[in-house]
Amino acid sequence: MLAIVIFLPLAAAALLALPRLGARAAGWIWIAATAADLALVVAMWAGYGPGRAGGFAYETRLRWIPSVRAGYHVGVDGLSLPLIAMTSLLFLLCAVYSLRRTRRPRAYAALFLFLQTVCLGLFAALDLLLFFVFFDLAIVGMYFVIVGWGHGDRARSALKFFLYTFLGSLALLLGFIGLYLAAEPHTFDMVDLTADLTADLTADLTVGPPRAGAAVLLAVGVGLAVKTPVVPVHTWLPAAHTDAPAAGSAILAGVLLKMGTYGFARIAVPMLPEQWRAYAWAVIVIGVVSVLYGALVALAQENFKRLIAYTSVNHMGYIVLALGAAGLSGGRAARELAVSGAVTQMVSHGLITGALFLITGVLWDRAGSHDLGRFGGLAGQAPVLTGVTAVAAFASLGLPGLSGFIAEFQIFTGVIGAGAVVAGALSLLGILITAALLLRALHRAFLGGPGELTGRVTDLRAHELAAIAPLLALSLAIGVAPRWLLDLIAPAASAIVNLAGR
Amino acid sequence: MNPLALLPELLILAGAVAGLLAGLYAARERQRVTAWINAAALAGAAATAAATAATALSPGTFEGYVVDAATNVTRLTVTLSTLLALCLMAGRARGHARESELYTLTSLAALGTIVMAGAGDLLVLVAAYLLASIPAYALAGFAKDAPGTEAALKYYLMGAFLGVLMLAGVTLAYGHSGATAYSGARAPAVAAVLLLAGPLFKAGAAPAHFWVPDVAEGASRPVAAFVTTVPKIGAFVAAYRLASEVFDEPALLAVLAAATMTLGNLAAFHQPNVRRLLAYSTISQAGYLLVPVAVAGRTDLAAPALLFYLAAYAVTNLGAFAVVVATGTDTLADYAGLARRSPWTAFALVVCLLGLVGTPPTAVFAGKLLMFAAAWDAGYAWLAVLAAANTVASLFYYLRWIRPVFVQEGSGRRAPATIPLLAATASLALGIVALLTLLP
Amino acid sequence: MNPSPWLLPALPVLPAVTGGLLLLLGRAARRAPAGVAAGVPAGVAVTAAVLTLALAVHAAVTRPATPVRLLPGTGSSGTGSSGTGSSGTGLTGDGLLANGLVVDGLSAVMVVMVAAVGLCVLVFAAGELRTARFHGLMLLFVGAMLLTVTAGDLVLLLMGWEVMGAVSYALIGYWWHDPARVRSGAVAFLTTRAADLGLYFAAGAALAGAGSWAGGAPAPDGPAGLPAPWRDLVAGGLVVAALGKSAQLPFSFWLSRAMAGPSPVSALLHSAAMVAAGAYLLLRVQPLLAATGWAADLVAWAGALTALLLGAVALAQRELKQLLAASTCAQLGFMVAAAGVAAVAGGAAQLVAHAAVKSLLFLAAGAWLSALGTETLRRLGGAGRRYPVVGLAFGVGAVALAGVPPLSLWVTKDTILGAVREPGLYAVLFAAGLLAAAYSAKALAAVWRPGPGRADARELTPWERAPLPVLALAAAGFGAVGLPGAFEAWGRLVGDPHAAAPSWGGLLLSGAAALTVSALTVSALTMSAATILVRTPAPVTPLPVGAAGAFLREWMGLERMAVVLVARPVLALAGALARFDDRVLDAAVTAAARAVRTLARTAAGLDDRGIDAGVEAVPRAGLAAARIVRAPFETGLDGLVRAVAAAAGRLGTLARRPQTGQVHLYFAQAAVALTLLAVAFALLR
Structure with a gap:
């Protein structure tokens, strides 16, 4: 079942390549494939069972030759299932959003379907190599999305994106090799690495060459940090976002960034617990700096899309902060809460930022600009767009009743509760600055008097609303009644805290 | 010892001779038959090599020749890549006056390459070096045009010079240890450097890499594909055997590896000519390939890393050259809009170039992974880091090639996609299979 | 004990969902025939408010508790859904973090008050503002406040608390075409949110202190029993949040900005909702404040100083709504001080009385503003006579606000004063009470003195008139709670069983003082009280005058200070970092x-x-x-x-x-x- 979920989009992409299809047919195939995939994920969720104490469901472990440890190992747990669901939803909505796109629709759809397989595969991978394969392919796919369908100085931005994140991925690869060599017998299998062998692994890394464990953590950390991204290795992000097409930005921010934080939660923390605890303070500092720096730089942006890109740095900083707190020695409940918040934030940020980027796409589509100063008073002629943007903005600034609050409240409470009082207090300022910058953006583009480009903006079309509204509805659902999600995450968060505490 | 163990080599030799003879008598427009003869011989060699590998038929040592897993893998890789190169040549050389010689020379060079890899004695190595080199010189100048002739001359002179150095190294090693068999010979540092001159030349590694760009640009495209790819295979296996048995100079090889990969990558930036670009890229790949050679004997991963990387590199590099052959143009600018004209060729190009970068799931990725692991495991983590940094740098010039293919509109002819696609698919398949099974 | 467990959640949910639906479907309703479209949102809103009031009364009578746990516990129950919320003691229960919804005595008073005032305001608004957006936001606002006062733990409290702030942004910036109003909304929201961070912080500190999210190890005395550093951090966070929400010093300036919204918004925001939440929270956690040893004093003095200084600010204002806004800060200062001096019953009484008084005053001011188009005190002459119902109601409210016997605030203020033991604090609060008398008298004089009749003034609708007498009645009569006997019952109701009724001596003293000051002010302003009777126009002298007057009129420069000390440096830093990032x-x-x-x-x-x-x-x-x-x-x-x-x-x-x-x-x-x-x-x- 999981294999179908992962590879169904790829099969659909192949279908798009074969016969001579019209643009409309390609669009509908895209929607149908992603919808079917989402339906399968929902079924998986339903079958996952509420009382599962841990471990992986829908596990597949391909044994090629009995004596050889196989490389294809996938499965889902409370950490990956929410992300998989969020990914499928976001891809479906991107398909809906792009329904009327005219430029090379078949290749566009095929590329997105390819990306979907890659993203789903990454979140399901239980083997470091498989993880890396998907990690790298996501970069390739996104490169082509930006370079082929972006705007502005897209070639340069795409190149920067590729080079920068590729550098990160190679650091990650080196780190994986370090883990592989430290395990006895050598293995890339995540479950083996975390479960049976971790004691040996940590010991190996400790008694081996001096600081080998720290070096491995550094390599893995740098690789994931570039992807996340945290300050100061975030500079690829604004450029890539600004020049990517809206749906591409939504995927990039909504899904691809999560690969970094997911990697921290899935790989760095459980496999290098001793090192993680030793350097937790460094992670926390990086997290706090990302939170504040991202928010402050976003506050100074004139370009709506760049602004949202920088808020992503801020929001991902919370996750890094929370995962850093998991390595502290404070109360167990607090650490679990922080990790649970981090996972919730991954989902929540995907929904909210996805919606915000699709909204910027609407502005670009109508007026060819993201410049806040050239709009104004859009509420008059585009009330639905304004309402949707307002909800998305308030969700992004962490208003209770929407998912961002549930995530961030858990993170703050958990971080402070785990003992990082100052870090928690400082990062609290992040939500204040975020509030200021989003209200400012709302004010400049949507409220007040009309601006230079206001006349060109018409209200949301049906397919655009159909793409954006479900994201916000889901964010509301999580914000008002989060237990269906949190109860799924809780065992996974508990497991991560267990692993980090060994 | 079972002489049947030498069947692949014998088959290739027989094919070459038979092809030559057939070429003597066949009419000019029927010379294609020699291609089939050589191809059949190569295919037979591949099959027997595979059978030998699978049944572990008498692995062992003749006097001065080793038949082991490394030899078998080399046989397979060389024969299959030569087959691919033959396909490239056959498409271009139809009706050429010396068509049959082309195929025969190719087969002989391939044979020399295999023998180089299997050599277990310094003197056999020298002989194999000559057998691998001399047909290649002729191939480089085969077109008899000015650039080809100049390329052949440079190629020959470099080869002769470095060959002489290698001979000097053999002499020194013999004088030092009184033996020429690898098992008995020992080479001090100076002799090691001299001995390496030959393999480094065939591999196109620094400081013996100067011929690579000139030949790649001067020779005809299919020949360029062959001589920058296939001889490397034997050269690296030979160097590996030398490094693990005759001398113990990991630091020397590490320095060479570092210099080669860095130099090749830096030089490939800003090349407007795709053949020179690929030439420099092969130099940088030679640098990566020297990494497992450097750590030979220090980790179990060295041999698998080297052999797998070689196979992966051969098929991927040939694929990239196949695109150049198919499009028939060397200028980067002419690739603008290729994706619109010939989507599948463009797809193959992307796969091969990203493969050369080492993007999963292509084969070179698995090779690179093993290479990194080998370096790390042997205590040469800095080399792995340097290789990683170089990989990122290489991405820049490969993307310079990929970008116009997809972005810009351009005019040009459609390019046939069969062989490039074949190579690209092989690269992908090899990579996927390797990822699933290779890692113990 | 809990006959229908869904009734309590329905209390905040009903108005919130109705409001949300109005917002979502409002545009669809606009396409309906004009007559229907105009009336439907208001009708829906009033109906919802009536139902909410019914639910509130029911909740107040039955005192239900419903375990609602937003976040999963990590105790032994794991994913269990049953909370420990039936202890019935709200935030002072066995932990700050997982109690669900609870209605105890204090909450019961609050829910009824919120629902009632909300209904009055919505009825008033039905006569003036008719868009679905307005009514939807107002219902959302009421819902958020109801959630805040029924929340038994910090998570739910924070939800109601912050949503209320966000909705206040939307309501203050209701006329979004005007950039200044939008900016006012943003200032209000950001200021209160800055203080709200204290609540987040308190939640974290509470978790750190308790060591578990729920169930695990309940602190025996509620949050007051947390171990030392955490207890103080929790208290500090809560105090900051409450001071911000209640517009106490130094956050007071946002309340001035909040005047940019429609008058019904002010009527709700200044009385039963928003600002009241801060005072409510402090009264609720009074044992914690007392336990820390420093928080109680801090709160007492913050409230007292606000009452004094903002009273002076109110006296200096030239516009009616600004005067009332400053007086809100000052009156809330009494409640905040009440929490500091452990006068929970008195503070709660003051809260309810003030809610009635202030909503009444704002509705009246709003009626004049929309009818006459002005709110400058100078131009409001004759307004009271032109609209006698409004004028009389306003008069009752203003007299009550002045603390003149026998109206409500006279009594409730004294219940607080009676609990003050420190002479300095008593003096400050007493002086603040005198200022209240002065500014109330100033407002009263401004609207009741003779003035030119305005020909273009429109008549008020019955909707606008209807709520005023009701509120006036409450404003006048709520003081009965302070009667001996009644006050003890009240104390038991709101969880302060040892509350003592105010002494007759104190009552007489403050009543006489208020009366005197009021009379003096009126005569000072209008030369002689007789001129009112003989209807000769007389100018209203601005009071006080000079540089001090200007300083007070500008709300003591608080906003400029916030801009100079916080907003500008942050913006400059942001710009510098952005350049650093790029360059x-x-x-x-x-x-x-x-x-x-x-x-x-x-x-x-x-x-x-x-x-x-x-x-x-x-x-x-x-x-x-x-x-x-x-x-x-x-x-x-x-x-x-x-x-x-x-x-x-x-x-x-x-x-x-x-x-x-x-x-x-x-x-x-x-x-x-x-x-x-x-x-x-x-x-x-």
Whole structure:
């Protein structure tokens, strides 16, 4: 079942390549494939069972030759299932959003379907190599999305994106090799690495060459940090976002960034617990700096899309902060809460930022600009767009009743509760600055008097609303009644805290 | 010892001779038959090599020749890549006056390459070096045009010079240890450097890499594909055997590896000519390939890393050259809009170039992974880091090639996609299979 | 105990969902026939408010508790859904974190008050503002406040608390075409949110102190029993949040900005909702404040000083709504001080009485504003006579606000004063009470003095008139709660069983003082009270005058201080960081890439044939090296990057020297390189 979920989009992409299809047919195939995939994920969720104490469901472990440890190992747990669901939803909505796109629709759809397989595969991978394969392919796919369908100085931005994140991925690869060599017998299998062998692994890394464990953590950390991204290795992000097409930005921010934080939660923390605890303070500092720096730089942006890109740095900083707190020695409940918040934030940020980027796409589509100063008073002629943007903005600034609050409240409470009082207090300022910058953006583009480009903006079309509204509805659902999600995450968060505490 | 163990080599030799003879008598427009003869011989060699590998038929040592897993893998890789190169040549050389010689020379060079890899004695190595080199010189100048002739001359002179150095190294090693068999010979540092001159030349590694760009640009495209790819295979296996048995100079090889990969990558930036670009890229790949050679004997991963990387590199590099052959143009600018004209060729190009970068799931990725692991495991983590940094740098010039293919509109002819696609698919398949099974 | 457990959640949910639906479907309703479209949103809103009031009364009578746990517990129950919320003691229960919804005595009073005032305001608004957006937001606002006062734990409290703030932003910026109003909304929201961070912080500190999210190890005395540093941190966070929400010093300025919204918004925001939440929270956690030893004093003084200073600010205002806004801060100061001096019953009584009074005053002010188009005190002459119902109601409210016997605030204020033990604090609060009398009298005089009749003034609708007498009745009569006997019952109701009724001496003293000050003010303002009766126009003298007056009129420059000390530095920092991001961080990456490419270009120089610059290359390289050394001191980072790139270029010139493309030079290079290697490794061996 999981294999179908992962590879169904790829099969659909192949279908798009074969016969001579019209643009409309390609669009509908895209929607149908992603919808079917989402339906399968929902079924998986339903079958996952509420009382599962841990471990992986829908596990597949391909044994090629009995004596050889196989490389294809996938499965889902409370950490990956929410992300998989969020990914499928976001891809479906991107398909809906792009329904009327005219430029090379078949290749566009095929590329997105390819990306979907890659993203789903990454979140399901239980083997470091498989993880890396998907990690790298996501970069390739996104490169082509930006370079082929972006705007502005897209070639340069795409190149920067590729080079920068590729550098990160190679650091990650080196780190994986370090883990592989430290395990006895050598293995890339995540479950083996975390479960049976971790004691040996940590010991190996400790008694081996001096600081080998720290070096491995550094390599893995740098690789994931570039992807996340945290300050100061975030500079690829604004450029890539600004020049990517809206749906591409939504995927990039909504899904691809999560690969970094997911990697921290899935790989760095459980496999290098001793090192993680030793350097937790460094992670926390990086997290706090990302939170504040991202928010402050976003506050100074004139370009709506760049602004949202920088808020992503801020929001991902919370996750890094929370995962850093998991390595502290404070109360167990607090650490679990922080990790649970981090996972919730991954989902929540995907929904909210996805919606915000699709909204910027609407502005670009109508007026060819993201410049806040050239709009104004859009509420008059585009009330639905304004309402949707307002909800998305308030969700992004962490208003209770929407998912961002549930995530961030858990993170703050958990971080402070785990003992990082100052870090928690400082990062609290992040939500204040975020509030200021989003209200400012709302004010400049949507409220007040009309601006230079206001006349060109018409209200949301049906397919655009159909793409954006479900994201916000889901964010509301999580914000008002989060237990269906949190109860799924809780065992996974508990497991991560267990692993980090060994 | 079972002489049947030498069947692949014998088959290739027989094919070459038979092809030559057939070429003597066949009419000019029927010379294609020699291609089939050589191809059949190569295919037979591949099959027997595979059978030998699978049944572990008498692995062992003749006097001065080793038949082991490394030899078998080399046989397979060389024969299959030569087959691919033959396909490239056959498409271009139809009706050429010396068509049959082309195929025969190719087969002989391939044979020399295999023998180089299997050599277990310094003197056999020298002989194999000559057998691998001399047909290649002729191939480089085969077109008899000015650039080809100049390329052949440079190629020959470099080869002769470095060959002489290698001979000097053999002499020194013999004088030092009184033996020429690898098992008995020992080479001090100076002799090691001299001995390496030959393999480094065939591999196109620094400081013996100067011929690579000139030949790649001067020779005809299919020949360029062959001589920058296939001889490397034997050269690296030979160097590996030398490094693990005759001398113990990991630091020397590490320095060479570092210099080669860095130099090749830096030089490939800003090349407007795709053949020179690929030439420099092969130099940088030679640098990566020297990494497992450097750590030979220090980790179990060295041999698998080297052999797998070689196979992966051969098929991927040939694929990239196949695109150049198919499009028939060397200028980067002419690739603008290729994706619109010939989507599948463009797809193959992307796969091969990203493969050369080492993007999963292509084969070179698995090779690179093993290479990194080998370096790390042997205590040469800095080399792995340097290789990683170089990989990122290489991405820049490969993307310079990929970008116009997809972005810009351009005019040009459609390019046939069969062989490039074949190579690209092989690269992908090899990579996927390797990822699933290779890692113990 | 809990006959229908869904009734309690329905209390906040009903108005919130109705409001949300109005917002969502409001545009659809607009397409309906004009008459229907105009009336439907208001009708829906009033109906919802009536139902909410019914639910509130029911909840107040039955005192239900419903376990609602938003976040999963990590105790033994794991994913269990049953909370421990039936302890019935709200935030003071067995932990701050997981109680669900609870209605105890204090909450019961609050829910009824909120629902009732909400209904009055919505009825009033039905006569004036008819968009679905307005009514939807108002219902959402009421829902959020109801959630705040029924929340038994910090998570739910924070939800109601913050949603209320966000909705207040939307309501204050209701007329979004006007940038100034939108900015006012933003100022209000950001200021209160800055204080709200204290609640987040308190939640974290509570978790750290309790060590578990729920169930695990309940603190025996509620949050007051937390271990030492955490208890103080929790208290500190809660105090900051409450002071911000209640517009106490130094956050008071946002309340002035909040006047940009429609008057019904002010009527709700200044009385039963929003600002009341802060006072409510402090009254609720009074045991915690007392336990820390410092928080109670801090709160008492903050409230007292606010009451005094903002009373002076109110006195200095020239606009009716600004006067009322400042008086709100001042009156809330009494409640905050009540929490500090453990006068929970008195504070709660003051809260309810003030809610009635202030909503009444704002509705009246709003009626005049919409009818007369002005709110400047100077121009409101005659307004009371022109609209007698409004005028009389306003008069009752103003007299109550002044603390004149026998109206409500006279009594409730004294219940607080009676609990003050510290003479200094008592003096400050007593003086604040005198100021209240003064500014109330000023407002009263302004609207009741004779003035020109306005021909263009419109008549008020019955909807607008209807709520005023009701509220006036409450404003007048709620003081009965302070009667001996009644006050003890009240104390038991709100959880302060030892509350003592105010002494007759104190009541007489303050009543007399208020009466005197009011009379003096009126006479000072209008020369003589008689002029009101004989209807001769007289100017209203601004009071006080001079520089101090201007300072107070500008709300003591609080907002300018916030702008200068916080907003501008943050914006400047943001701009600087953005430039840093573009010009240094990003540029460093780009420059590194460029340096590699420069290096590459030199390495690719293999193509260049016949370059004979070799002789010059050596001195050039030397110069370049010298430049590299000098560069960091000369031009900083950017210069360094450029110097590295330039040096790479020069090194390339050096590297190109032997690369003539000639075979014999290839030979030479290969030979030299191999020789060097051989020598090096032979020597190393």
